[in-house]
Amino acid sequence: MRPERKSRLLSVAARRQPNLTVILENVHDPHNIGAVLRSCDSVGIREVFILYTAPDLAHNRIEIGRNASSGARKWLDIHMYHDVEACFKHVKSNYEHIWATHLGEAAVDLYDIDFTGSVALLFGNEHDGVSGESLAHATGNFIIPQMGMVQSLNISVACAVTLYEALRQRRAADMYGAGNLLSASERDALQEAYLERHTRKNYNKFVRPKQP
């Protein structure tokens, strides 16, 4: 490994945000998944949850993102679940608030959310949105303000806009620098894991569900 690449790997690991994550529920399109993973990597997310409950999607494994992920899958821990309860039990063990992109009655504006706290972001299916079963686990709903005629955004666009607002707030709070929240042991473990993955071509190419 070239020294510059090693130093990049180590600093990317050390900047990871232990209290920010994304949950994708029944998102079909592998290009969308891939684009979401790229955005997650870009804003320093460490792990992503992929939840498939729809019968036709409850495969035994999924292929992650192909080209659209541009290799981002390698630098993320990906947890796939079929069971809603098991998924949210895992999420809640690491994250305090779960914000869903569901146009509910009590939806808050994206830009009113405090993204410096412990936050999981829940994005639903391209057509049906977030399921009621998953919504029951959410702290609340948020909406991305839209000033135009078209009233929907592509899921990878919605996710990127949301994650970059989190990055903006977290940079202002120096959470990629001196204020980073990884413990020394978490940081060491991530750096070790990333150094190991560096050599593995197919890491996370296929992901299998965790059993509840």
Next chain:
Amino acid sequence: MRPERKSRLLSVAARRQPNLTVILENVHDPHNIGAVLRSCDSVGIREVFILYTAPDLAHNRIEIGRNASSGARKWLDIHMYHDVEACFKHVKSNYEHIWATHLGEAAVDLYDIDFTGSVALLFGNEHDGVSGESLAHATGNFIIPQMGMVQSLNISVACAVTLYEALRQRRAADMYGAGNLLSASERDALQEAYLERHTRKNYNKFVRPKQP
């Protein structure tokens, strides 16, 4: 037309931002163009510039976005050019600053740009970025901060993240409300145009280049 739709059309037109635009240079993928148009509509952009200089792209007409635009093309004025000089002459007649997504030496951070001013945003080809010929017209380059291993974002993601930072700043300055910069005559003309387009199914489906 239902009264609610008419009222939406009129208020969308009245919120349009006369001093914010996007220029796409040699962007190939119709899905990318479509997704960019959706984001443009969403943040209240009124007109978009599409510049094709590459020989294989200098068609006589292009088909705009298909499904990916979800009808956003109808609510945007789209100017297609083959000639760089003619394109930027038009841009400069309406916009003061041109910011390019080119990783130049003097690149400023996205979040340091004042988006409440008169701004055109220049996005380049998926592979080659912005051409030197177009860069010569830019006020400067900007970069979207990235904290991960992957060092590129999909163009529709990059465009959405940039445009939504503009929306954030412009909402804070009430530019979608009392501080909107459309003149009364511009607003009237846009509202009239949108009412007329409402009935036209194929509006902007195909766009032809303007002659220099």
